[in-house]
Amino acid sequence: MGEQLVTSSSSTASTVVADQPVIAVTSLTVRYGAVTALREVSLEVGRGEIVGVLGPNGAGKSTLMRTIAGVHKPVTGQVLLEGRPVVGGAPEKAARAGLRLVPEGRRIFGPLTVEENLRIGSMSRGSTLKDDLEAAYDRFPILGERRSQSAGTLSGGEQQQLAIARALMAHPTVILYDEPSLGLAPRIVDQIFELIAHLRDEGVTSVLVEQNARLALDLSDRAYVLGSGSITASGKSSDLAKIDLAQLYLGKGAQR
């Protein structure tokens, strides 16, 4: 369903189409029962950008990613993907509009084979093309070697590669990476981050959630800092990198 997304909705009609943000989040509030996980969060992600989302544990980073992907239904506010509202509670719709979440903890299908995991990644495309599988194996040779092995037997780094390869099977326009470095050896983390940079060069817009702020600020163009459900700082990553992290997390950040 590779939709050519050139139309803009009325709410963003004033902007030039080419400059329309790929993701526009406006005053998003998300609650789990009585707990407010996100409070009035707004952010934008432009085409071809890597935008970092930083913050301590429990700040709401994963909730923000899952809401952008359509898993949660916000109480107020909305998410626009290429100018169209994301339907809360229907993640398959955002997925078909070209968005992929590489979830925290990778969430590969452990009992299924590596190749079956990749095939599921391409479900929104109507058919799994042999070319896409070959491209995945070219990019990730280890996955090619283990294609008929069950995915649960892969190492953590390999599973992260599989999670990204699965996302790429859909030819997405945006990928949300939720803590891709979690639990991986530094050498592997470097590889994953190189890959994210490389994919951006190929035109994939990226949102990168990280607890490891240094890494995220190195890689991203701009970043937002989340603290207990609200954005406490935002700006160019190179500017944010100059600020003491503890201060950043306490909310004494740049602009805002």
Next chain:
Amino acid sequence: MTQFLQQLINGLSLGSIFAVLALGLAMVYGTLGILNFAYGELIAITGYTMYFATQAGLSFWLSALIGAVAAAVASILMQLLVFRPLQGTGFVTLLFASFALSQVLQGIFRQAISPRAKGIPAPEVLSNVFEFGGLRISVLNVVTFVIAMVSLGLFALFMRTSRSGLQMRAAALDLTTTRLQGVSAGRVILLAFALSGILAGIAGVLWISRTGTVTPTTGATPILVAFVAVVLGGLGSTVGAVVGGFVFGILEVFLEAYLPSGVVPFQFAFALIAVAVVLFARPEGLFGKAVEVKV
């Protein structure tokens, strides 16, 4: 030895029905986490459809086919009319909704059709028995076993090789992540209910061929058997459900054959006690994973 083989054959035949029954119940549980206790009424719906079809002059085999299809349609309607509106309300709500649905359907059968048993005469040929090295094997047992095994085989093939099968296997492992790949939850869930209904229909035809009658509470034993087999095999495992069905069927036949005649009326109770003992040793069931609490 002959006696043992004879019972084993009977047990395999009964167990193959239980296996199909249990698989149908496990389908919906695996995808949605719903234990559909109105599943037994699908057997009754197959039975009543067969009854009316044979009354209308259709052949037994054609009636059986229509009966199985009716169960599939009824299963899809259960999802659309009862479970879908309650989506997201939690396990206990859905469980009680399925109990209520079961009672409502039994009430409808009683009021609209009859509280009394309706006969569905099976063709003569099924009651034929042939002897083979001292064993007495009924055509019904053979036909039952063959139909059940072919059904299970086709089901496995569908799940292993088709695109929809892959979607369903992924959805059973992690529905949200599957949806994040662009797979429609509504479609997968509807397919799970359709397959569950087809399996109930096939098991229903085999069950009704054995009992020869249908009553408003025809579904009571099948749902209990399916539930026990699913738990025995391990909740959430389709392979476990099939194995659980066979084990329970064979167990029941052997208890009936070998228990002292005075306690044979309690064979079903003994079978349940045996299952309880197995679960005491392996709480997760034969093929289940250690119990995980789904958040």
